[in-house]
Amino acid sequence: MTTDYDFDLLCIGSGPAGQRAAIQAAKLGKRAAVVEKRPSMGGGCLDRGTIPSKTLRETVWSLSQSSGGFNQASALHLDGANMRQHASVEALLQRVGTVGRHESKVIEQQLFRNEVQMIRGEASFVDPHTLLVSSSEGRRTVTAENIVIAVGTYPAAPPGVPADGDLILTSDDLVRLRRLPKKLVVVGGGIIGVEYASMFAALQIQVILVDKRDRLLEFLDRESVDELMQQMRRQRVTFRLGEAVERLEVTIGNPRQAVVHLESGKMIVADQILFSVGRIGATGRLNLDAVGLRPDDRGRLTVDRQFRTMVPHIFAVGDVIGYPSLASTSFLQGRLAASYAFGVDPGPMVEHLPIGIYSMPEVSAIGPPEHELTQKKVPYETGIARYGEIARGQILGDDSGFLKLLFHREDQRLLGIHAVGTGATELIHIGQAVLELGGGLPYFLRSVFNYPTLAECYKVAALNAFNKLMGCR
Numbered sequence: 110m111t112t113d114y115d116f117d118l119l120c121i122g123s124g125p126a127g128q129r130a131a132i133q134a135a136k137l138g139k140r141a142a143v144v145e146k147r148p149s150m151g152g153g154c155l156d157r158g159t160i161p162s163k164t165l166r167e168t169v170w171s172l173s174q175s176s177g178g179f180n181q182a183s184a185l186h187l188d189g190a191n192m193r194q195h196a197s198v199e200a201l202l203q204r205v206g207t208v209g210r211h212e213s214k215v216i217e218q219q220l221f222r223n224e225v226q227m228i229r230g231e232a233s234f235v236d237p238h239t240l241l242v243s244s245s246e247g248r249r250t251v252t253a254e255n256i257v258i259a260v261g262t263y264p265a266a267p268p269g270v271p272a273d274g275d276l277i278l279t280s281d282d283l284v285r286l287r288r289l290p291k292k293l294v295v296v297g298g299g300i301i302g303v304e305y306a307s308m309f310a311a312l313q314i315q316v317i318l319v320d321k322r323d324r325l326l327e328f329l330d331r332e333s334v335d336e337l338m339q340q341m342r343r344q345r346v347t348f349r350l351g352e353a354v355e356r357l358e359v360t361i362g363n364p365r366q367a368v369v370h371l372e373s374g375k376m377i378v379a380d381q382i383l384f385s386v387g388r389i390g391a392t393g394r395l396n397l398d399a400v401g402l403r404p405d406d407r408g409r410l411t412v413d414r415q416f417r418t419m420v421p422h423i424f425a426v427g428d429v430i431g432y433p434s435l436a437s438t439s440f441l442q443g444r445l446a447a448s449y450a451f452g453v454d455p456g457p458m459v460e461h462l463p464i465g466i467y468s469m470p471e472v473s474a475i476g477p478p479e480h481e482l483t484q485k486k487v488p489y490e491t492g493i494a495r496y497g498e499i500a501r502g503q504i505l506g507d508d509s510g511f512l513k514l515l516f517h518r519e520d521q522r523l524l525g526i527h528a529v530g531t532g533a534t535e536l537i538h539i540g541q542a543v544l545e546l547g548g549g550l551p552y553f554l555r556s557v558f559n560y561p562t563l564a565e566c567y568k569v570a571a572l573n574a575f576n577k578l579m580g581c582r
């Protein structure tokens with residue numbers, strides 16, 4: 110019986126996944142709670158993930174604009190000395206704290222308004238319906254009919270030396286960075302590595318990005334990655350691809366230096382290393398043995414399509430279940446899990462998930478890239494609009510971005526949208542609506558877009574595809 114438990118649904122973790130699961134349960138009239146071990150609500154997302162990194166990116170962007178006219182097309186027009194002078198660590202991090210605190214308050218108010226109980230402390234399982242919550246104020250047990258594990262992840266530790274937050278950094282350390290390096294090695298060219306590499310490069314810091322794979326961001330369209338890399342190279346980023354890192358080292362001399370040892374026997378010396386080769390599920394301290402759950406070797410839990418673990422009333426959502434590990438999808442997973450917990454079928458997740466990479470330039474996509482369609486033998490045609498030919502691109506000073514649409518050759522359905530450049534992460538959502546609603550080329554050909562906007566790219570790209578399909582010049 111529900112009333113035997115303290116709560117109908119209890120979430121461990123207040124990040125995007127946990128907070129939305131709790132609020133959804135409350136909306137269904139259930140007694141919900143969130144246990145959070147950090148002082149404020151909002152999760153790693155607010156503390157050291159999405160929000161601080163995007164706030165930092167905006168600060169770097171406006172700083173670079175004001176100190177020499179950096180734009181995505183002509184990054185090297187910066188005056189380097191001027192840039193570094195303006196880019197004190199304090200100036201860079203000032204807004205990070207302000208935005209984080211504000212967002213955390215917003216989440217606490219949302220939880221409060223929805224009568225979700227906020228319990229401070231670290232949770233671990235006692236049995237399948239009971240959690241032990243430990244905090245500086247003591248220990249207590251809490252029981253719940255349904256439990257949602259939404260504990261997130263932490264960065265994989267560097268081999269050889271621990272991250273000291275000074276010479277050897279993980280992305281967690283960047284929100285409390287103490288100094289800016291002159292030369293930075295970024296190990297791992299996933300989304301985190303690429304976003305931070307481009308931010309540091311925009312600050313006129315020499316950046317070397319090392320990844321063991323031969324291609325960066327393989328899930329993206331190759332033309333988008335080529336454009337991104339070309340623009341990052343213009344900001345003097347050096348790519349060392351196909352090079353696996355074996356271990357890191359910190360020298361003893363004065364000044365101490367950070368050294369990357371590559372499996373190929375080479376080494377790279379720098380002032381700082383950002384180690385970003387993936388993340389580990391934070392399940393180690395949950396005492397999962399008490400409920401018979403076993404995470405994989407990266408701390409992740411396996412769930413079914415309703416986000417249930419092997420123990421049906423224990424759900425897992427967000428980064429702790431692995432791919433796609435985004436705040437955007439974690440919000441949705443939390444809401445879906447809570448719905449399933451109470452027998453409400455919210456329908457399946459959408460087929461296509463958007464990707465938004467806040468590098469400089471931004472890269473965004475939804476739907477398959479060209480190489481995937483080719484592999485699957487789907488006949489398609491491309492339509493491209495280049496910012497250089499779009500009035501808004503000129504006004505913004507960005508003439509290097511593009512929007513590419515992929516249409517099915519036979520029924521002219523929209524299959525995919527790939528964008529690089531200013532506003533790409535917002536621009537993509539116009540195409541997303543058309544894609545999800547099953548629209549295609551005729552919609553774009555008929556529509557009128559505000560002028561001058563970047564949205565006009567859709568019209569221009571559609572006309573480009575139409576001309577190719579018709580065999581026009």
Ligand SMILES: Cc1cc2nc3c(=O)[nH]c(=O)nc-3n(C[C@H](O)[C@H](O)[C@H](O)COP(=O)(O)OP(=O)(O)OC[C@H]3O[C@@H](n4cnc5c(N)ncnc54)[C@H](O)[C@@H]3O)c2cc1C
Pocket residue numbers: 121122123124125126127144145146147151152153154155157158159160162163230231232233259260261262280301391394395426427428429434435436437438439465467
């Ligand atoms: C640098 C960086 C940039 C990112 N940028 C983006 C982006 O631009 N867009 C995007 O969509 N995603 C981005 N992400 C990913 C995004 O932050 C995560 O997908 C999202 O935060 C996952 O949400 P979550 O609820 O699963 O976990 P989290 O947000 O990590 O929250 C988990 C919470 O659980 C708490 N917790 C853990 N164990 C316990 C316990 N035993 N008891 C109590 N509480 C516990 C933690 O303290 C934490 O507050 C980024 C990530 C990083 C690291």
Ligand SMILES: NC(=O)c1ccc[n+]([C@@H]2O[C@H](COP(=O)([O-])OP(=O)(O)OC[C@H]3O[C@@H](n4cnc5c(N)ncnc54)[C@H](O)[C@@H]3O)[C@@H](O)[C@H]2O)c1
Pocket residue numbers: 296297298299300301302304319320321322326352353354355385386387388433434435464465466467
């Ligand atoms: N804008 C966004 O949506 C956004 C931004 C940041 C982070 N995130 C999320 O955070 C998650 C973690 O990101 P991440 O970049 O840390 O991990 P990742 O797993 O995406 O990338 C890790 C990279 O490190 C490389 N690597 C691994 N071991 C290596 C070694 N020994 N030497 C050299 N290279 C090595 C891999 O080849 C890979 O390219 C992602 O899954 C992403 O979903 C999203």
